[in-house]
Amino acid sequence: MVNIILLFCIWHLVGVFGYTDAVKSVSVMEGDSVTLNTELTDIQRDDEILWRFGDRRIARVIMNIPKYDNHERFRDxxxxxxxxxxxxxxxxxxxxxxxxxxxxxxNEEFIKRFNVTVDESDQQTRSPPPVSVSQIVLISSAVAGSLMVVAAVGIFWICRKHRQTDQQVQTRDEEITYADPMFYKRNAQKAKSEMTEVVYTCLITDQ
Incomplete structure (x- = not known):
């Protein structure tokens, strides 16, 4: 009879105050999202929800309004x-x-605990996958194609530069060829003029 009364008291305390030593273990990968459920269908205006991480409060619901504490660890x-x-x-x-x-x-209090374990992401712990032969062939083909394009562009610019140089040399030769007769013609005209002046001077002296 005493045991029955004792069990009834313990059950009543658990039902009223919600005290329990059970801790739910939750495992999640780094970078993912995790939801810790209250297992409630809804909450009323007078109900209160309080979340703590360790000994620090991080979030709560009061009068159906969610509020978040200024905790640097969980910002946003x-x-x-x-x-x-x-x-x-x-x-x-x-x-x-x-x-x-x-x-x-x-007016009844319930407490739940969650032991959350965050494992490192597979991208950090997993070694890179081996490269297949087909991937190597594709990479080699892409590199070879890029080199051919670069070589073709280089040859094009060299030929263009060489053509421009030939055109400049040819233009200079034409300018020199055209300028020489003009130079000789001007010299001849100058010599003739000087001879006329000498003859004219001599005639004046003889008189």
């Missing part, structure tokens, strides 16, 4: 839904630890 990465469940996005290894949910529903 926490979200509470209409049931008070907590979602942690872009989770990190430093987020591993004990999370505690405290709910007060119709």
């Amino acid at each position: 990465r926490l979200k509470l839904d209409q049931t008070g469940s907590l979602t942690i996005s872009d989770i990190r290894t430093t987020d591993s630890g004990l999370y505690q949910l405290r709910t007060i529903i119709r």
